[in-house]
Amino acid sequence: MSALLDNDEANSLLRRKIMGYIVSQAIFAVTRADVVEHLGDDALPVEVIAAKAGVDRDALTRFLRVLVAEGLFTEEPRGSFAVTGLGSLLREETPGSLRHLATLMDNEAYQAWSAAEHSLRTGEAGFDKVFGKPMFDWHGERPAEAAAFDRAQAGLVTLRMLPLHEWDWSGVGSVVDVGGGNGTLVDGLLARHPRLRGTVFDQPHVVGPTTTSGRREAIGGDFFERVPPGGDVYVLAQILHDWDDADATRILRRVAEAMTPGSRLLILEQVVPDGAEPHPAKLLDLHMLVLLGGRERTETHWRELLGGAGFEICRVTGSSRSSLIEARVAR
Ligand SMILES: C[S@@+](CC[C@H](N)C(=O)[O-])C[C@H]1O[C@@H](n2cnc3c(N)ncnc32)[C@H](O)[C@@H]1O
CATH class of the missing domain: 1.10.10.10 (Winged helix-like DNA-binding domain superfamily/Winged helix DNA-binding domain)
Incomplete structure (x- = not known):
């Protein structure tokens, strides 16, 4: 002592x-x-x-x-x-800027952390206790806060999508970004791949009315109900970590229903290492719990989750900040 x-x-x-x-x-x-x-x-x-x-x-x-x-x-x-x-790195124009991460950790997210003990005791989102409803429903009623959230997410997409640039897009005709926010990721892919067509799919209040412009389509909907069918590649970028295993499985099943036999699923998330070392994914895991009742996952957990939804993992690549999990529907 x-x-x-x-x-x-x-x-x-x-x-x-x-x-x-x-x-x-x-x-x-x-x-x-x-x-x-x-x-x-x-x-x-x-x-x-x-x-x-x-x-x-x-x-x-x-x-x-x-x-x-x-x-x-x-x-x-x-x-x-x-x-x-x-x-x-707090400047927006600095390559690798984290200004938008600061925005995402601030505001309503920071307030949700005042209910961290509630999350610890119940395993549920602190956000719902503080604000009376789940974060995406709350955003649905507050256009200004929702737009700030979408802008901040989009501001991190350049970093987030780096592993997608290493992926072989030859022969891919179409990509569907499920929960694609304001379309920054799809726009980035279309700019690099001149023959690719892209669909941004997100909640109606995020994407607005269904529109087609050149090679880009925006469709509003609910990924628990239905996902646009027939894409060669489906992207889920920072989506499944927003949800617990039961809801993540429901989303994955809707994606599997939309896929054709040759389609590929590309998941961009951060994989939690098994060891005791400090890692941003471990902090983000708690943030997802407090904000949304969601979670980050280890590679073993990813294999179980995807296997349970009828997928098999082809490979896991990327960096510790953004991992790319490539999967296909199991035969
Ligand atoms: C963490 S953001 C990720 C956005 C984008 N994929 C990115 O990487 O920046 C989660 C997205 O899921 C969308 N979302 C939440 N619930 C949804 C639902 N039921 N159907 C479709 N999209 C939904 C949100 O509107 C939001 O754009």
Whole structure:
């Protein structure tokens, strides 16, 4: 006991973890105030940054002091601050930008975390307890919040779809992106593959009325009811992690019904490693629980889930940030 009392290292480590959300909130606040954008590439005096961003000078100095310690900014002589490479990832135009991730972890998602204990005790979404209904239903009634969510998801698609660029699209005539949001992923594929036709399928309030424009079609519907049939490739990008196994199986069965014998299913998710190491997928797994009652899955879990819905996995590729699970209907 006294050994622990005297252990400054253990005490500081746990303190930092307990107070970790202060760092997240500081990042959200400076992101909302566009501090990194206002700062540009050169060091600026804090009063100039404060004036450009419309924030309080003293408060900004204190927020930046925390974020200097976290490596997002440097403090230059005479009260000036500059953005580091890490901090520049909060800029939308930086390749690999995480600005949209900050948006997705902020706002209603952050509020849902106030019911984390409810999720722990029940295995259910904290979001529903805080907001009175599931997140996608809540978004259905709030166009502004839904549009912000769709924009933020779309902002991460460039990174998310990297494993799709390694995939062999030769001979593929059509792709259906199930739960494809505002169509950023399909647009990215159509731009790279001039003979490909693409369908974006999502909730009617997300895609709007059914439209066809050139090689791109947008269809509104419910993936628990029916998925547009006949595609050569079906994509499920960050969809199945929103749902528990029973609902994920229902979605997979609707996709299987829509597929032809030669169709392929490409799932973009993050696979949870089996080991004890820290991994973003382990954090995202809890986030999916609190937000939606969903989950991230290990490769073993993916094989069980897909097998139970009548699929077999052909291969798993990609990186630790975005894995591509290729599957087909089992013969
Ligand atoms: C986490 S977002 C992923 C969006 C996109 N695939 C991406 O990678 O950015 C989940 C998507 O599922 C859609 N969705 C939720 N419930 C749905 C339903 N019942 N039918 C069709 N789409 C649904 C949402 O509107 C949202 O666009």
